[in-house]
Amino acid sequence: MAGETAGSGRGGSARGGTLQVVQSLAAQGEPERAAQLYEELGAAQRERLRKEAAQGSVKERHWLVDVLRRARDFTGAARLLDGSGDDVSVADLYAQGGQHVAAAEAYLRAGEVEKAAAAFERGGALERALEVYRGLGARESMAHCLVRLGRPFEAADLYHELGQAHAEAEALGGVLAEDPRYVEAVLRTCKVLDAGGFTHRALAVLADALSSSELLRADPVLVTEKARLLRRMGLDVEAEALLARLAAGATVPEASGYRFLKAIPIFGELTLEDMKDLYRLARPVTVTPGSVLLEKGSPGTGLLVLLEGTVDVFSGNEPNARHLNTLGPGSFLGEISLVQDGPVSANVRAKTAVRALRITRESFQHFLTTHDAASLHIYRLFTQNLAARVRALSG
Structure with a gap:
């Protein structure tokens, strides 16, 4: 039936054709069949039908509004009902059709100011929403x-x-x-x-x-x-x-150790989210000159990343121990103890006042248990770096 009616050849007008059938079905208490017929029409035919219906009586328009609502053409139903005085229903239909600014205007006409403000905001008309909220005194x-x-x-x-x-x-x-x-x-x-x-x-x-x-x-x-x-x-x-x-006019050093932590090889494949989670585990440490940061032979306690100051690395803790290196900002110590038990292999003493970040072995192990993908990357890179060190020593 829909195909016959749609092709009735009345100069593109739905009046007396499809519209009459739809309204007749609605009037006879068969709105679902009317809605099905409406759904089967093409977009241009539905538009012509709505224009014809808008010229009809209030009763005819209300019949069609019910049909359009059942067919889920909420915006079409709202437009047909607009001007009838039932602004709350018009607004609700516009809102169902995703036409939030039109809904807001209808809510305003109906005196539903709070709903209007929310609809303006939802529809992206933020200046209008702000204006209405200001009138309501809704500061938040x-x-x-x-x-x-x-x-x-x-x-x-x-x-x-x-x-x-x-x-x-x-x-x-x-x-x-x-x-x-x-x-x-x-x-x-x-x-x-x-x-x-x-x-x-x-x-x-x-x-x-x-x-x-x-x-x-x-x-x-x-x-x-x-x-x-x-x-x-x-x-x-x-x-x-x-x-x-x-x-003294000196450049202020960077306070955050994030980029230093990110540069450590075993963290080279972590995602931004995992790096941020790891960074939140770090705690600031300050060390006075001459203090021992790591003692050879003692259990490893975790990672230290130097932010400011310098440290001296010695072969042992005896007075005549050989000086191996001096490290400054960006250097890191103790990364092996994060993933492997074992004693510290050198003595590290603060040469100047030192500011550093510390990640303890305990907190790092918790990080690994809660970040599966990160732990796989870390262990793989740790193994590769360890193998490279062994090869370097063997050579």
């Missing part, structure tokens, strides 16, 4: 829109008023390095995190900013803030050394 929803609109400072101000420090810091984290207010955003983020008890995280944010460019690395405001955070962590010696370098 306003902040969400401001973040999505790329206005992080305004969002952060609202989150601050709401007492949502975590959200405030996250909003400020969206400020790009090329933004003229980037330094301001970093400083504010650090203060928010520090005030919330997350001083380590604040220091990590600052370290990331300092490492992003040579210009920022020497920024006196950022360096001074880093010194303040170091003092908060009880690292007064490091803070004073940092300020002394700043006063």
Whole structure:
């Protein structure tokens, strides 16, 4: 029947043809059959049918709205119903059809302001959503829109008023390095995190900013803030050394050891996600000059990655032990003890004040048990590197 009706040859008009059949079926209490007929039409025929129906009586249009709803042409049904005064139903139909901005306008006409704001936001009309949320006094929803609109400072101000420090810091984290207010955003983020008890995280944010460019690395405001955070962590010696370098005009060293950790051969095939998980296991270590970091013959305790300062490596712990090497930032010690039990093979003593990252054997073993793919890569590369060392010694 659908094929015969669609090809009725009435100059492209559905009036008196398909529309009449569809409306007749609906009026006779057979809306499912009417919906099936509508579904079988082509897109152009459905469009002509809707245009014809829009010129009919209110009763005829309501019949067809029910048919279109059953056929899941929600947008078509909404357009037919639009202007009838039933704006809530129109809005709901537009929303079902994914036409969220049209739905929002209908919700506004119906006085459903909160639904309108949410529909504007869902439809990507963020400025309109912001306007409606502002009228409602919905500050948290306003902040969400401001973040999505790329206005992080305004969002952060609202989150601050709401007492949502975590959200405030996250909003400020969206400020790009090329933004003229980037330094301001970093400083504010650090203060928010520090005030919330997350001083380590604040220091990590600052370290990331300092490492992003040579210009920022020497920024006196950022360096001074880093010194303040170091003092908060009880690292007064490091803070004073940092300020002394700043006063001398020296370049501030990179605070984060992530790139050093990433460069260690046995971690050479880890994914970004696994590297980040591994990096979070690292704990900062500070060592005074003359202190022993590793003692020959003692059990290995894990990995040390040097960030600042230098260490001397000796063949043993006796006074006349042979000096083997001097290592500085980027060097690492004890990686074998991460995956293999055994005593330390040399004595390592701090030549200067040293700042390092430590990953203990215990935490590393937990990492391996929870990261299957990473552990396979690490063991394979460890075996290859160990074999290369054996070959070098044999040669």
